[in-house]
Amino acid sequence: MRIAVVGATGLVGQKILEVLEERNFQISELYPVASERSIGKEVVFNGKKYKVISMTDAINLKPQIAIFSAGGDTSLKWAPEFAKVGTTVVDNSSAWRMDKDKKLVVPEINAVDLTKEDKIIANPNCSTIQLVVALAPLHKRYKMERLVISTYQSITGTGVKAVTQLENERSGKKGEMAYPYEIDKNCLPHCDVFTDNGYTKEEMKLSNETKKILKDDSIRVTATAVRVPVVGGHSESVNIEFANDFDLAEVRKILSEAEGVIVQDNMETNEYPMPKYAHEKDEVFVGRIRRDFSNPNTLNLWIVSDNLRKGAATNAVQIAEFLAKNKLV
Numbered sequence: 001m002r003i004a005v006v007g008a009t010g011l012v013g014q015k016i017l018e019v020l021e022e023r024n025f026q027i028s029e030l031y032p033v034a035s036e037r038s039i040g041k042e043v044v045f046n047g048k049k050y051k052v053i054s055m056t057d058a059i060n061l062k063p064q065i066a067i068f069s070a071g072g073d074t075s076l077k078w079a080p081e082f083a084k085v086g087t088t089v090v091d092n093s094s095a096w097r098m099d100k101d102k103k104l105v106v107p108e109i110n111a112v113d114l115t116k117e118d119k120i121i122a123n124p125n126c127s128t129i130q131l132v133v134a135l136a137p138l139h140k141r142y143k144m145e146r147l148v149i150s151t152y153q154s155i156t157g158t159g160v161k162a163v164t165q166l167e168n169e170r171s172g173k174k175g176e177m178a179y180p181y182e183i184d185k186n187c188l189p190h191c192d193v194f195t196d197n198g199y200t201k202e203e204m205k206l207s208n209e210t211k212k213i214l215k216d217d218s219i220r221v222t223a224t225a226v227r228v229p230v231v232g233g234h235s236e237s238v239n240i241e242f243a244n245d246f247d248l249a250e251v252r253k254i255l256s257e258a259e260g261v262i263v264q265d266n267m268e269t270n271e272y273p274m275p276k277y278a279h280e281k282d283e284v285f286v287g288r289i290r291r292d293f294s295n296p297n298t299l300n301l302w303i304v305s306d307n308l309r310k311g312a313a314t315n316a317v318q319i320a321e322f323l324a325k326n327k328l329v
Contacts, residue, residue: 001027001324004063004087006078007070008032008043008052011160012092015313016067017045019282023317026324033058034070055081063087064329067316083119088329090316094201096122097209104212107318108259109136114319116328121319126311127151127202127225127234128209133284133310134303135240137258138251139214142242142297149206149223152235153191154275155183157307158227166229183229191225200225232279233306242297248289251299255286260310265289273304281306282314 003020007013013034020027032043034052042049055078058066066082068075072095079089079096096102104122105111106129114121124132135144155162155178162178169184179188191202207221256263264273265287273285284305292298305311323329 001025001065001329002029002031002061002063003027003320004031004033004058004061004066004082006033006055006058006066006068006074007092009034009038009041010069011156011163012069012308012312014043015308016069016316017043019309019313019317021046023321025317025321029061029063031058031061031063033066058082059085059087065090065320065323067320068092069312069316079120086119088118088323089120090123090319090323091120092123092312092316094125094205096120097124097205098212104209105319106132106136106213106315107322108133109213111319111322114322114326114328118328123312123316123319124209124213125202125205126157126305126307127153127236128206128213129311129315130234130284130303130305130307131206131236131238132210132213133260133305134255134258134286134301135210135238136214137254138240138242138246138299139216139219141250141254142244142246144214144216144219144240145243146220146241147210147222148239149221150237151191151202151206151223151225152187152228152230152237152275153202153225154230154232154234154307155227156231157191157234157311163231166231179227183227186229188227189224191227199223230275232275232277233304234311235273235275236303238301238303239292240299240301241295242299245297246299248291252289255289260284261286263287263289273302275304275306278304278306280309282310284310 069092072093075095168175203223272287288302
C-alpha cells in the first residue's frame with residue numbers, strides 16, 4: 001500500500017506515523033508531506049529516514065491512501081486534487097465533516113457504510129469520537145433523546161504551540177501564547193472560536209457530528225467545552241436522557257462488550273478513567289456509571305480517551321485499515 005501522510009511534521013502527523021508503525025500497517029511506499037518550509041526535512045518511520053516532499057510531488061506519485069492532518073484550508077484545496085488521481089483521502093480537519101456528500105466515520109460504528117466511491121472521508125472531531133464510541137451501543141438499545149456534555153480537553157488538542165505555552169509557564173519562561181490567558185493552574189471555557197449563538201465551534205461540532213454519525217437528528221445536544229492544563233487526553237462528563245428506562249447492570253454489560261471501550265468503574269477501589277492513564281492508549285475508557293436521580297431515564301457517564309490517538313491518528317489509521325482490508329482502494 002502506497003501511503004501519503006499530509007502534515008507529517010505536526011503533532012497529529014507524527015502520531016499517525018507512530019500508529020501506522022505500531023499497528024504494522026503494510027506500506028510499500030511512504031510519502032511524508034508537509035508545508036513548503038518543511039520540504040526536505042526528514043521523518044523516521046520503521047527505523048528508516050524519509051524526506052518530506054511537496055503536495056504536488058505526492059499527488060504525482062498517486063498514493064492509494066492519503067491521511068491528512070494539515071488544517072481545513074489545506075484540505076479544502078488539496079484533498080480534491082488527490083481524489084482526482086484516484087487517491088482515497090482520510091481527512092482529520094473539520095473541512096468535510098458536515099458535507100452531506102462526505103461520510104463522517106468512526107470505524108466501530110459506521111465504517112461498513114464506506115464504498116470505493118468515497119474518495120474523501122472525514123475523521124470526526126476528537127471529542128466527538130470518544131463520545132460516540134461509548135454512546136452508540138446505548139443509543140441502539142435505549143434511544144438517546146438528549147445529551148448534556150461538559151468536556152475537559154487536553155492542550156495537545158490545540159497543537160505544539162499550546163504544549164510550548166504550558167511548558168514555558170511551568171518553567172517560568174515568557175513565550176508565544178496559544179491561548180488568550182495562561183493555561184497552567186487554570187481552566188479556559190473556550191475551545192475553538194465563538195459563534196453567533198454563544199457556543200464555540202468545538203461545542204457545535206459535538207452536537208452536529210454526533211447526530212450525523214448516529215444518523216439521528218432528533219437527539220438534542222448541548223455542550224460546554226473547557227481547556228484544562230492536561231497532556232494525556234480529553235475527559236467528558238455526559239448526562240444522557242433516554243426514551244426508555246434502563247438497567248444499570250445491563251448498561252455496564254453493553255459498555256463492557258462494546259468494541260473499543262474499557263469500563264473502569266469501581267467505587268470501592270477508586271477506579272475511574274483519568275487522562276493520565278489513557279495517555280498513549282487507543283481505547284475509550286468509561287466510568288462513574290450512575291443513574292441521574294434528578295430525572296427519569298437519565299444516566300451519567302465519565303468518558304476519557306487520548307485525543308491524539310483514538311481522537312485523531314488511530315481513528316484515521318483504523319479507517320485506512322478498513323479500506324485496505326475490504327479492498328476499497
